[in-house]
Amino acid sequence: MEEYPRYLREKFEPFDPLELALKTERIVSFDSLRKYTSFYCVGVYGGISTGYTVGCCLRCVFCWVDWSRDFPEKYGQFYSPQEVFENLVNNAKKKRVKKLRISGGEPTLNWNHLLEVLRLVKTTNYLFILESNGILIGANSSYAKALEEFPNIHLRISLKAGTPEGFEKRTGAKGEFYELPFQAIAYLSKTKVNFHVASMSDPRLMPDFERQKMIEKLVKIGYRRYLEEEICDPYDTTKVRLNEAGWHIF
Ligand code: SF4
Numbered sequence: 001m002e003e004y005p006r007y008l009r010e011k012f013e014p015f016d017p018l019e020l021a022l023k024t025e026r027i028v029s030f031d032s033l034r035k036y037t038s039f040y041c042v043g044v045y046g047g048i049s050t051g052y053t054v055g056c057c058l059r060c061v062f063c064w065v066d067w068s069r070d071f072p073e074k075y076g077q078f079y080s081p082q083e084v085f086e087n088l089v090n091n092a093k094k095k096r097v098k099k100l101r102i103s104g105g106e107p108t109l110n111w112n113h114l115l116e117v118l119r120l121v122k123t124t125n126y127l128f129i130l131e132s133n134g135i136l137i138g139a140n141s142s143y144a145k146a147l148e149e150f151p152n153i154h155l156r157i158s159l160k161a162g163t164p165e166g167f168e169k170r171t172g173a174k175g176e177f178y179e180l181p182f183q184a185i186a187y188l189s190k191t192k193v194n195f196h197v198a199s200m201s202d203p204r205l206m207p208d209f210e211r212q213k214m215i216e217k218l219v220k221i222g223y224r225r226y227l228e229e230e231i232c233d234p235y236d237t238t239k240v241r242l243n244e245a246g247w248h249i250f
Pocket residue numbers: 056057058059060062063064065069104105106133
């Protein structure tokens with residue numbers, strides 16, 4: 001059996017992120033249940049109640065997420081959409097925050113689970129921040145449209161690269177899939193969904209010419225809103241992942 005991709009080493013075999021999404025879903029999902037490791041509130045976004053979910057379809061070298069990303073079979077417990085909703089809201093009430101999110105892994109894995117959580121959130125006045133790498137939204141033309149049902153969400157699509165080569169080098173996924181997050185942005189642009197684009201364009205990771213290509217591509221697909229450019233922070237997991245993949249930036 002083909003090995004399940006973990007964190008990248010210097011000579012890694014690029015993978016198909018859609019296949020990895022399916023493989024990961026088999027580990028972190030069971031019907032509408034999805035694995036989470038914890039629920040807590042943090043100060044980002046001015047205070048937000050967070051469910052830390054397990055599993056992703058990329059293997060970014062700069063990723064800060066704990067080892068549940070690479071070893072999803074070893075971490076987390078299964079929660080129903082109702083349990084996730086209750087944990088998010090109960091913590092939000094305790095800390096008096098007005099925003100909710102699913103973070104850690106990629107929230108669009110087990111799409112039905114996400115939709116059920118969002119339907120419950122829709123009955124409240126909370127703002128739900130949906131952070132996504134855009135791979136599955138770009139691969140499934142109906143996903144962006146389906147999100148229109150939820151007026152109280154704000155989507156943040158995070159770009160990892162501006163070229164196929166950069167995408168493969170930093171996410172481990174085959175370069176031919178680098179268009180998918182841009183496709184997600186193109187789909188979202190045709191909907192009423194609130195969203196903005198972020199990018200890991202830290203100059204230590206993304207060369208200037210690639211950043212320029214990324215911006216040109218965004219303009220070409222009609223995105224002219226705010227671009228949130230991220231800087232890579234030295235979390236312990238990030239440092240190990242970067243070193244193992246041969247990126248010695250810290
Ligand atoms: S940075 Fe985001 S998209 Fe990349 S591996 Fe980590 S969780 Fe997945």
